[in-house]
Amino acid sequence: MKRVYLDHAAATPVREEVLEAMLPYFRERFGNPSAVYDLGADIKEVIEAARAKVAGFIGAPADQVIFTSCGAEANNLAVKGAALAHLKKGRHVIVSAIEHHSVLNSARYLEKFHDFEVTFLPVNKFGQVEPERLARALTPATVLVSIQHASNEIGTIQRLKELTGLCREQGVVFHTDAVATAGQIPVDVKDLGVDLLSLSGPALGAPKGIGALYFRRGVRLVPQIHSGIQENGRRGGTENVPGIVGLGTAAELAGAELAANARRLKDLRNRLVAGVNDRIAGAIFTGHPEERLPGHASFCFEGIEGEALIFLVNARGICANTGSACASKALKVSPTLCAIGLSPEVAQGSMVFTLGGDNDQEDIDYVLAELPLAVEKLRAFSPVWRKKLAAASGG
Amino acid sequence: MYSQTVMEHFNNPRHAGVIDNPDGTGEVGNPTCGDMMTFYIKVKDDRIEDVKFQTFGCVAAIAVSDIVSEMAIGKTLAEAQKITKKVVAEALGGLPPNKMHCSNLGADALALAIQNYQEKTEPPQADQKAKKRINES
Ligand code: FES
Numbered sequence: 001m002k003r004v005y006l007d008h009a010a011a012t013p014v015r016e017e018v019l020e021a022m023l024p025y026f027r028e029r030f031g032n033p034s035a036v037y038d039l040g041a042d043i044k045e046v047i048e049a050a051r052a053k054v055a056g057f058i059g060a061p062a063d064q065v066i067f068t069s070c071g072a073e074a075n076n077l078a079v080k081g082a083a084l085a086h087l088k089k090g091r092h093v094i095v096s097a098i099e100h101h102s103v104l105n106s107a108r109y110l111e112k113f114h115d116f117e118v119t120f121l122p123v124n125k126f127g128q129v130e131p132e133r134l135a136r137a138l139t140p141a142t143v144l145v146s147i148q149h150a151s152n153e154i155g156t157i158q159r160l161k162e163l164t165g166l167c168r169e170q171g172v173v174f175h176t177d178a179v180a181t182a183g184q185i186p187v188d189v190k191d192l193g194v195d196l197l198s199l200s201g202p203a204l205g206a207p208k209g210i211g212a213l214y215f216r217r218g219v220r221l222v223p224q225i226h227s228g229i230q231e232n233g234r235r236g237g238t239e240n241v242p243g244i245v246g247l248g249t250a251a252e253l254a255g256a257e258l259a260a261n262a263r264r265l266k267d268l269r270n271r272l273v274a275g276v277n278d279r280i281a282g283a284i285f286t287g288h289p290e291e292r293l294p295g296h297a298s299f300c301f302e303g304i305e306g307e308a309l310i311f312l313v314n315a316r317g318i319c320a321n322t323g324s325a326c327a328s329k330a331l332k333v334s335p336t337l338c339a340i341g342l343s344p345e346v347a348q349g350s351m352v353f354t355l356g357g358d359n360d361q362e363d364i365d366y367v368l369a370e371l372p373l374a375v376e377k378l379r380a381f382s383p384v385w386r387k388k389l390a391a392a393s394g395g
Numbered sequence: 396m397y398s399q400t401v402m403e404h405f406n407n408p409r410h411a412g413v414i415d416n417p418d419g420t421g422e423v424g425n426p427t428c429g430d431m432m433t434f435y436i437k438v439k440d441d442r443i444e445d446v447k448f449q450t451f452g453c454v455a456a457i458a459v460s461d462i463v464s465e466m467a468i469g470k471t472l473a474e475a476q477k478i479t480k481k482v483v484a485e486a487l488g489g490l491p492p493n494k495m496h497c498s499n500l501g502a503d504a505l506a507l508a509i510q511n512y513q514e515k516t517e518p519p520q521a522d523q524k525a526k527k528r529i530n531e532s
Contacts (some may be wrong), residue, residue: 305430307453308405315406325428326453331493333429344429348451381411381457383422383433383449 003317004363008203008295008356009152009180010321014246015205021249022207025242033239034228043241050248054212057251058178058197059188066213066231067244071179071200072102073224074213075146077235078175078196079106081221083116083144086173090141094119096129096148096158098336100177103146121147126288127156127340134163142172149178149187149197153323153336153352154287155296157185164193173219179203179211183254184262184293195219199251201243205357206250210243265295265355268364272297272353275368280375282388284346286337295355300337303385304378305348312374318367323350345384398488401458408457410464412447419515421507423500430456430497434504436467438512443467443475448504455494456501462486463501472509478502 031040033047052062068074083093095107097120110116119137121129129147138145145167150157160176167174175196178187183204189197196219201210215221215234227236254261276283282302301309306322313320323334325348337347353367379385397405414435422433430452437445446464450457463483467475480498484490490498 303451305452305456308457311402311405311454324453326430326456329493331428331496348429381408381449382451383431384451386413386449 001317002366004319004366005358006318006320006353006355006363006367009352009354011202011208012205012356013358014207015250015253017253018206018246018249022242022246025245029241033241034230043239047239047241047244050244053248053252054199055214057187057255058182058199058214059190060214061217063232064215064217066215066234067239067247068211068213068235069209069240070211071177071198071203072100072211074198074200074211075100075102075175075177076106077213077221077224078198078215079103079144079146080110081224081234082173082175082196082219083110084114084222085220086143087114089143090139091116091143092119092139092141093117093144093146094121094134094137094142095146096121096123097339098123098127098151098153099146099148100152100179103148103177104335107146117141123339125341126291127151127154127286127336128158128288128291129163131159131162131166135166138166138170138172142170144173144175146175146177149176149181149192150184150293151287151336152180152296152354153334154298154340155292156288157181157291157293159291160192160194168193180293182251183258184265184295186258189214189216199247201247201250204247204250204254206246207243210240210247212247261357262294265359268355268359268361269295269297269353271361272355272364272367275364276371279368279372282385284342284349286340286342286350293354297353297355299349299351300342300346301349301351301375302346303349303382303388304375306350308378309349309351309374312377313367313370316370316374318370321352321354323352324348396491397454397458398490400462400486400488401455401490404458404461404487405454408448408461410447410461410468411449411457413449414445414447417447417508419508419510419512421504421509421511423504423507425452425456425496425500428453430500432456432460432500432504434460434464434508436505436508436512438472441471443470443472443509446505446508448501452500453494453497455490455497458487459483459490459498459501460504463505467505472513476506476509478505 033043055062179200195216197214284300286298306324307327325333417435418438433449448460483498
């Protein structure tokens with residue numbers, strides 16, 4: 001059976017070149033970079049070379065990148081680390097309502113254990129934070145604002161420059177989670193005007209277990225992993241050398257291929273969206289129609305539930321994601337889908353496609369052939385769809 | 396994540412559909428995730444002759460609907476009322492812990508359909524009893 005993988009936001013295959021670059025650091029060059037003898041000490045340079053590549057990829061100076069174990073750790077370090085470093089100024093942080101759990105729950109942690117006040121900023125129906133709302137939420141006690149660069153769930157890209165400008169004026173640290181955008185659209189820390197920016201390896205063709213945080217010089221952070229003075233004291237623990245090398249290589253490749261990759265993904269995405277709209281009635285497109293990730297398409301199919309849909313298409317070899325409550329461990333509908341104003345019932349029919357380098361036109365056409373059948377199968381015995389049809393026919 | 400029995404019922408539900416002019420219908424919403432289930436029954440001589448269901452819900456909810464229908468067909472009303480969430484989950488070869496609540500739905504919707512039938516056909520007193528049974532289940 002054909003296999004079509006369309007969940008690149010969750011994981012990507014490690015790229016051949018990345019794996020090759022990593023291999024020597026498992027066995028031959030396994031030394032601990034903190035060691036004094038050559039087998040370890042030489043590794044320091046390897047780490048710095050990878051750091052320079054990651055920094056170059058986001059337009060940052062090489063010494064302003066910290067390696068972490070994943071994007072979630074980078075978000076934790078940014079939100080908790082920056083907030084706790086500025087206690088003297090105040091205890092108020094602002095995050096958007098549609099952040100990744102690692103940001104939302106870091107903010108809740110500050111609220112619960114450090115007496116912070118947290119503002120969860122609403123978004124408009126496209127999922128964008130409006131600058132006026134942020135302006136109104138800022139107070140003299142605000143120490144940190146964290147707003148994602150783009151959403152993995154609905155694909156919407158934030159107009160970050162308008163938001164970072166506001167914070168810069170008032171001396172408030174601005175963090176962005178760029179896990180969704182890195183490798184998809186240009187990510188340049190100076191251009192965006194951010195103070196902190198999170199990256200994740202698996203989104204770029206590096207393995208799971210590696211991420212990075214950019215920090216602008218002068219931004220203070222309280223470490224969240226306490227150990228020795230690895231990463232200049234900002235993140236303790238022995239460095240994941242193979243992962244770091246992998247991320248460096250992946251970032252370098254992603255940077256070089258960015259424009260061509262984005263064009264290709266966008267063409268495939270447009271084909272998918274047009275095909276779905278053509279073939280499936282009651283398909284609600286979620287997120288911003290233009291200001292979105294090139295490889296991202298997301299819908300809610302009325303009258304059906306996402307987990308059931310994912311299982312049905314999976315039986316035909318297709319892998320995609322859903323924000324349905326039934327599919328989540330907590331059985332809660334995705335906060336992002338709520339925040340853009342979808343009713344819980346419509347949100348149940350969520351389906352998210354994130355395209356990647358290994359996808360081609362044939363994959364998309366296969367999905368366009370299979371998906372309508374799956375939707376139809378579930379709608380055939382959906383009481384919700386039946387009611388909708390009855391209402392539409394006036395009966 | 397799901398047992399083979401769950402997947403079989405999900406992939407090929409044999410009792411999905413609607414009965415025109417049913418003898419009883421029962422509709423329940425899932426308070427946890429907001430999903431919905433409707434059961435239709437045909438009754439003859441106190442026995443359930445046919446069951447069809449409509450379900451808006453997850454894999455477990457659909458499989459539960461189908462197996463509850465299967466279990467109920469041919470049973471007397473009293474027997475069918477003894478179908479509990481536990482029996483349903485066992486017949487499906489188990490359900491993931493966070494999906495156990497979906498198995499309530501099936502039993503509840505069937506019970507409501509039976510109650511609906513009884514309300515239509517039985518004198519008011521029996522009606523009270525049926526209601527009580529449901530509330531206790
Ligand atoms: S119907 Fe929502 S979890 Fe089963």
